[in-house]
Amino acid sequence: MENFKITRKNPEGMYSPVGNYTHITKIPRNSELYVTSGQIGVDRNGNMPESMNEQIRNTFSNIQSVLHSEELTSEHIIKVNIWATQKIDWDYLDEQWEQLFGSDYPAMTIGYISELGLPEIKIEIEIWAAKA
Template sequence: MVYEKIIRKNPTTMPAPVGHYTHITKIPRNAELFVTSGQIGADYDGNLPEQMNSQVKNTFTNIKTVLESEGLCNENIIKVNIWATEQIDWDFLYDEWEKLFSNEYPAMTIGYISELGLPEIKIEIEIWAAKV
């Protein structure tokens, strides 16, 4: 079977996702893959706000910017990896998430860790994308 677009599925034979993600994403053969470095909450001038939600907002801005630099959008995102050093305000993060994804959720992994590359970084998000 040949797929000409990215397919997102939640098999009915397993529990529904507990968040805004999809259990499995199928990428068509010969799709062009893109992997970002982990995006952090620094603003355009490199300043990193102290508050977690401000870092989340800036991180999503940076994700949109790096995707747009390659002509990519939310429909191209196939996998998101999130690392955080403190509790995520899920209502706030999901508000930003909805602005980016609408209802086309990618596969996702979240991990809480003790620290990231710099002590002031509270969240880092890596994006995998495919252009069909």
């Protein structure tokens, strides 16, 4: 059944990841692919907090809602892109990350940019998922 499961690994002879991610995520043939729009830190009432950590918390909550809407879990996530306009509090983000993934990390990219779609958005996280 291994051929029908999403697998994650770090190749031998390569440097260890510098964060909580995996170098390679393999998707089995004939899987359904899900690509989300970037999730932001707005709450369920449409309010955007000023604090980066509050935006991070809301963003992860929004990611969970999107996943649940398609009966997906963190096991289905194959790639995460994180875009931020200011320094991320990694201790706080890693807490949220661990709650979502445990220690089974997907592939990930992080970029610091000058601005996102609206001036009040400080972080945006895009998810790619697959269901085998």
